[in-house]
Amino acid sequence: MKRFALIALLWLLPTAAALAQPTSRKADGDGFAPNISPTLAVHRATGPITIDGDLDDDGWRDVPRAINFSETTPGDRTKPPFPTEAMITYDDENLYVAFIAHDDPSTIRASLHDRDEMWNEDMCGLILDTYGDAAWTYEIFTNAAGVQGDLRWTAGGDEDTKFDMVFTSRGRITSDGYHVEMAIPFSSLRFPDRPAQNWKATFWRIRPRGSREESSWAAIDHDNPCEFCQYGAITGIENVKPGGSLDLLPSLVGHQSAALSVADDPRSPFTQSGITTSASLGARYAVTPGIGLEATINPDFSQVEADAARINVNSTFAVTYPERRPFFQEGSDLFNTWFSMVNTRSINDPLAAAKLTGRAGSTSFAAISAYDRNTPVLLPFEERNIFIRGGKSLSNIVRARLALPENSFAGLMVTDRRFENGGSGTTFGIDGALRFLDNYTLLWQAVASRTAEGGTTSDSSQPALEGITFDHGRHTAALDGETFWGRGIYAGVKRGGRYWTFNLDYSDVDAGLRSANGFLDRNSSRQISAYNGVSFFPEIAWVDKIVPNINIGRQWNDDWLRKRDWVTGAVEFNVKPQTWLKLAYTFERELFRDVAFDAVNHIDVNLNSNFSDPMSLAVDLSCGQFIARTLAIPLLGTGLNLDVSSTIKPLPRFNIQPSFSYSVLHAPEVGEIFRGYLIRSKFNYQFTRELLLRLVIQYDQFSRALNVDPLLTYKISPFTIFYIGSSHDYQEFESYPHLTASGQQFFAKIQYLVQI
Numbered sequence: 191m192k193r194f195a196l197i198a199l200l201w202l203l204p205t206a207a208a209l210a211q212p213t214s215r216k217a218d219g220d221g222f223a224p225n226i227s228p229t230l231a232v233h234r235a236t237g238p239i240t241i242d243g244d245l246d247d248d249g250w251r252d253v254p255r256a257i258n259f260s261e262t263t264p265g266d267r268t269k270p271p272f273p274t275e276a277m278i279t280y281d282d283e284n285l286y287v288a289f290i291a292h293d294d295p296s297t298i299r300a301s302l303h304d305r306d307e308m309w310n311e312d313m314c315g316l317i318l319d320t321y322g323d324a325a326w327t328y329e330i331f332t333n334a335a336g337v338q339g340d341l342r343w344t345a346g347g348d349e350d351t352k353f354d355m356v357f358t359s360r361g362r363i364t365s366d367g368y369h370v371e372m373a374i375p376f377s378s379l380r381f382p383d384r385p386a387q388n389w390k391a392t393f394w395r396i397r398p399r400g401s402r403e404e405s406s407w408a409a410i411d412h413d414n415p416c417e418f419c420q421y422g423a424i425t426g427i428e429n430v431k432p433g434g435s436l437d438l439l440p441s442l443v444g445h446q447s448a449a450l451s452v453a454d455d456p457r458s459p460f461t462q463s464g465i466t467t468s469a470s471l472g473a474r475y476a477v478t479p480g481i482g483l484e485a486t487i488n489p490d491f492s493q494v495e496a497d498a499a500r501i502n503v504n505s506t507f508a509v510t511y512p513e514r515r516p517f518f519q520e521g522s523d524l525f526n527t528w529f530s531m532v533n534t535r536s537i538n539d540p541l542a543a544a545k546l547t548g549r550a551g552s553t554s555f556a557a558i559s560a561y562d563r564n565t566p567v568l569l570p571f572e573e574r575n576i577f578i579r580g581g582k583s584l585s586n587i588v589r590a591r592l593a594l595p596e597n598s599f600a601g602l603m604v605t606d607r608r609f610e611n612g613g614s615g616t617t618f619g620i621d622g623a624l625r626f627l628d629n630y631t632l633l634w635q636a637v638a639s640r641t642a643e644g645g646t647t648s649d650s651s652q653p654a655l656e657g658i659t660f661d662h663g664r665h666t667a668a669l670d671g672e673t674f675w676g677r678g679i680y681a682g683v684k685r686g687g688r689y690w691t692f693n694l695d696y697s698d699v700d701a702g703l704r705s706a707n708g709f710l711d712r713n714s715s716r717q718i719s720a721y722n723g724v725s726f727f728p729e730i731a732w733v734d735k736i737v738p739n740i741n742i743g744r745q746w747n748d749d750w751l752r753k754r755d756w757v758t759g760a761v762e763f764n765v766k767p768q769t770w771l772k773l774a775y776t777f778e779r780e781l782f783r784d785v786a787f788d789a790v791n792h793i794d795v796n797l798n799s800n801f802s803d804p805m806s807l808a809v810d811l812s813c814g815q816f817i818a819r820t821l822a823i824p825l826l827g828t829g830l831n832l833d834v835s836s837t838i839k840p841l842p843r844f845n846i847q848p849s850f851s852y853s854v855l856h857a858p859e860v861g862e863i864f865r866g867y868l869i870r871s872k873f874n875y876q877f878t879r880e881l882l883l884r885l886v887i888q889y890d891q892f893s894r895a896l897n898v899d900p901l902l903t904y905k906i907s908p909f910t911i912f913y914i915g916s917s918h919d920y921q922e923f924e925s926y927p928h929l930t931a932s933g934q935q936f937f938a939k940i941q942y943l944v945q946i
Contacts, residue, residue, distance in 0.1 A: 222269040224260035224409030225422065232426040235279040239286050241373050243336065243362030245277075250288065253277045256393050256422075259405040264727075264734040264764070266412065266688065270405040272367070274314070276393035280427055284373040289314035291334070291395060293367035299398055299803040300334035300361065300368070301842040302876040305908065306351065308333040310800045310837075312397060314370050317343070317421070319390040320381035320432075323552055324418035325593035326523065328355070328379070331394075334368040336361035336879065344523045345418060345597045352512065352519045354908035355379075356943070376430050377945065380549065383479035387427040390418065398800060400766040401734050415629055415686035416597045432479040439472035439909060441941035443490045449933040456923045456930040472517065481548030486517055489540060490939065499890050501831070501853045503864050506574035506819050510709045511535065516909065517543065524556045524589045524601075527621050528635045528680040528697070531603055533709040537585055539564040555590040565609070569667060570704060571660055572714040572747055573783060576667070578655075580644075582610040585707055596625045607706040613644025613669065615706025629687050635680040641704050642673045660714065661701040662749075676703030676713065691739075693721040700748050716750070719743030735764040754780045760794075769799040782817055785824050790815050806837045818855055818863045827863055829855035847872040866891040880905055894922035896929055909943040 237248025256276040260267045275290040291314055299311040308331075315331030329341040329349070342353040357374040381387060392408040408422040446465045452458035472486040502509055510533060513519060518534040525532035537543070543560035567580040584607070591601035600622040608614045619637030626632065658667035665674050682695035701714040723739030738761050745754040760774035778790035792814025800806045810833040818827045835849035851868040870888040877883065886899040901915035914937070921932040 222260075224267040225258050225407060226409055227420065228256070228408055228422040230254060230256050230278065230422060230424055232278055232280065232424055235281050235286060239279075239281075239371075239373070241358045241360050241371050243360040243369050243371055245288055245290070245369055245371065249279060249281075249286065250277060253279045256407045259393070259395060259407055260409045261403065261405045262410045262412070263404040264401045265403075266727075267409045270395075270397075270403065272397070274393070274395045274405060274407075276314070276316075276407060278316075278424065280430065282430065283377075284375050285379070285427075287316050287330075287372045287374065287393075289370045289393070289395070291367045291369070291397075293397070295363050295365065295367060297399065298334050298363055298368055300337075300363065301839065301845075302335055302879060303333075303337050303845070304874065304876065304882050304903075305338045305354075305905070306340070308335075308337040308339055310398060310806060311335075311803075312368065313339070314393070314395045315339070316372075316374075317392050317394055318379075318424075319418055319421060320379060320387070321549065321552075321593075322388055322390045323593045323595075324390070324416055324597060325552070325554065325591075325599070327418060329394075330355070330357065330372065330374060331396075332359040332361055332370040332372055334361045334363055334370065336370065342523055344526070345416070345593075345599070348523055348526050350519065350523045352514060352516075352522075354516065354519070356907045356909065376432055379432055380480055380482075381432045383432065385428060387424075387430070389424040389427070390421040391424045392421045398768055400768070401764075402768050402800070412688035413629065415631065416625065419596065435476055436946040437474040438944040438946065439474075439486075439941060440944070441470050441472075441490055441939060443468050443470075443937065443939045445935065445937045447933070447935040453932075454923065456921070456926040456932070460931075477546075478548070480550065481546070483544070483546050484517065485542070485544040486540075487542050489515075489517060489543065498849070498870055499868050499888060501851050501866070501868060501892065503853065503866065503892055504816070504819055504855060507711045508568065508575055508577055517545065518558070524554055524591055525587075525603070527601075527603070527619075528633070528682075529619070529637050529678055529699075529705065530708040530710055531605055531617050531619060531637060531705050532587055532589070532707055533705075534558070534707075536566060536568075536707050536709070537562050538566055552593045553590055554593070555588075557589070558585070558587040560585050565607070567706075568704075568709065568711065569655070570710050570713045571658070571667070572701070572712070572753075575711045576655065578669075580609055580611075580613070584608045587707055594624075597631065598622070598624045605705070605707040609644050611644035612642075614640075614642045615704055616640045617705050617708070629685050631684050631686070633680070633682040633684065635678075637678045637703070637705075639676045639702070639704050639706075640673070641676070641702070641706070643669045643671050665702070674702045676700050678703045678713075689725050691721070691723045691725075693719075695719050698748075714748045715745060715753075716748060717743060717745040732766045733763065734766065735762075737762040752781065754778065767799075767801045769797070769801060772796040776814075780817065782819065783824050787817055787824075787826050790817060790826065792816065804839045808835045809833070816855060818857060821860070821863065825857050825859055827855045827857035829853070843876045845874050847874070864892075868892075896920040907943060909941065911939075911941050913937070913939045 235249035236251055239247045239249035259270055259274045261270050272292045277288045279286050311333045313331050313333040318328045324345055326344045329343055331339040336359050338359050340353060340355050342350040355378040357372055357378060359372045361368060361370040392406045395405050397403040408420055410417055410420055444467045446463060448460045448462040450458050451461040470488040470490050474482055474484045477483050500509055513534050537560045540560040540562050546557040562583050565580040565583040567578050569576045587605045589603045591599050593599050602620045604618045606616045617637060617639040621635035624632045655667040665672050678699040680697045685692040696718045698716045699713045703713045721741045723737050726736045741758040743756050746752055756776060756778040758774055758776040760772055763771045774794040776792055780787050780790055792812055795811040797809040813830040815826055816829045818825050832852045837845055837847050839845045848871040854865040856862040868890050873885040875883045882903045884901045888897045898918040904912040916936045919933040920929040922929055
């Protein structure tokens with residue numbers, strides 16, 4: 191009872207503090223007044239425009255300017271320290287955007303990078319909602335050196351960092367700041383096919399100094415969770431057409447590999463394959479201005495850079511990695527739901543695939559069909575999951591989402607995967623969001639699945655499934671031809687605001703639910719959790735924000751057997767120079783494999799700092815008591831987990847990204863349970879805007895493996911690229927405990943976008 195009273199008190203303190211906070215900010219004392227839902231009337235360019243960072247072209251003459259930017263961070267609709275001006279015009283082919291960013295040029299952070307790697311530098315960009323219904327936006331940015339960055343941002347807060355579009359940009363540092371200039375082809379955008387466009391948009395500037403200063407042409411009230419609803423209006427764009435009729439993306443890959451002739455014998459000779467080549471073709475056709483059809487045959491979906499390894503030695507659950515393949519990225523934001531019904535990396539090695547994405551009125555939709563030659567299968571259980579190989583399969587995925595006013599929506603999704611051996615997995619569900627009382631949103635999702643096992647499989651993991659049952663013993667994990675159903679529900683309410691944030695979530699997943707094309711790693715789980723936090727903005731020179739918060743929750747299995755309780759109290763600080771620090775303490779109780787652990791306590795420290803242009807630093811530290819989950823009989827040990835990463839720029843065109851991960855766990859009963867580390871360093875030298883040399887070196891002490899991957903890239907656009915590189919693998923063997931070459935490959939790839 192005393193513990194419950196203490197938790198209730200801790201929960202109520204942020205709420206009381208939030209209610210005591212002011213609800214709005216007024217104009218500055220010097221009379222500054224921010225732009226509330228401004229309008230900018232655009233006209234056609236009066237002459238040609240050359241994208242070179244100079245703004246003296248005839249096409250910029252007499253173009254109206256967006257001015258009077260206001261701070262969104264750290265200030266609240268206040269006057270920025272330096273003014274910004276934006277211009278926008280167009281012709282039949284392109285939308286042109288330019289910025290004049292006034293500043294002290296000696297303080298500007300800008301250097302050459304690969305695209306999408308400039309987010310910690312000075313930059314300006316356009317955030318554009320071409321349909322004007324606050325469902326999603328384009329984010330199109332350029333740093334002061336002209337390096338591009340683009341995202342697609344949905345109303346739920348998800349930013350698709352792998353979204354790429356074709357546009358041209360240049361930047362130039364001047365005596366009183368910098369200029370950036372962009373030409374965005376209308377063929378790269380989706381918008382309604384009508385004579386006159388009425389878009390919602392804002393112009394944005396990021397200025398990283400002591401604080402990460404961000405300012406917007408349209409004033410943003412953070413007590414209004416619908417940021418897109420507050421953007422300004424862009425009018426006057428007439429008689430332009432979205433999209434192109436046909437895009438072709440042919441590619442050619444050459445490959446040669448070698449490996450030990452006996453995989454576990456370091457003294458065996460290398461066996462070298464011959465040089466192989468393969469061609470692939472991708473195509474995109476604009477069915478209508480808002481609907482695109484894509485197809486690919488024999489695609490080369492191999493990654494030129496391996497995923498960064500993670501320490502997963504003490505987990506009984508698999509980890510997932512982000513999607514990097516361009517074919518699956520457009521429209522991927524539609525698939526983001528509470529239950530992971532779609533994880534496109536489950537389509538592993540497709541022979542052919544097709545995709546339809548688009549928008550009709552207020553409805554966005556996406557459909558994917560793919561024939562996969564080597565399909566992974568994730569089998570989720572209450573306390574673990576198992577990956578097996580499922581062979582060849584055909585997957586079909588359909589998603590539709592109707593945008594409703596004020597960030598609300600309703601959606602449905604169906605996925606179906608059919609295996610060559612006769613098995614199948616089908617899921618279907620509905621979901622939605624409803625905003626109410628300005629700051630509150632109700633979220634919900636309901637899903638169901640039908641799984642039909644295919645009977646026999648040659649997979650070597652099949653013996654590991656023997657003896658495992660679920661759903662009160664009614665079904666076995668082995669693929670023995672069973673058919674069963676499953677269901678899951680989720681409901682949540684959240685409050686968003688500048689001062690007070692609150693979330694309450696409940697989910698219920700039975701033992702039979704599976705997501706054949708998704709990443710559902712656990713079932714037989716009921717969970718309720720709540721978060722409550724308040725933001726303070728003290729009048730202290732070196733502090734931007736302080737956020738005390740508390741997170742509590744409880745988890746049961748589907749028999750209502752209590753499995754886990756937790757309480758986490760934390761304080762977060764945003765301090766100068768550009769440093770975010772979180773200190774947290776967690777108390778947990780857990781029932782794991784029928785062993786009760788009543789004192790799983792740990793301290794967490796998270797630090798992320800962009801304190802200088804030449805160097806940034808991130809640290810994640812967790813130390814305390816943890817369950818040793820992989821032992822025959824689990825027990826409580828004392829351990830430490832540490833992740834440190836940094837970006838170091840010794841030269842404007844050269845940066846190094848080292849990272850180090852370390853994990854140790856020991857217990858008095860057994861001594862040291864495990865100890866090990868991962869080291870990874872990425873070296874990047876940007877010769878020109880297009881030419882990049884990259885070297886990745888990674889050593890995993892747990893697997894005693896070293897990987898060395900050099901790569902030379904020439905990138906004209908995100909889709910017209912030339913690669914040449916190699917990968918070199920080294921391994922330590924029990925019989926020969928020294929690093930020994932175990933495999934290597936050399937490859938070259940050319941890919942060219944043809945727009946017809």
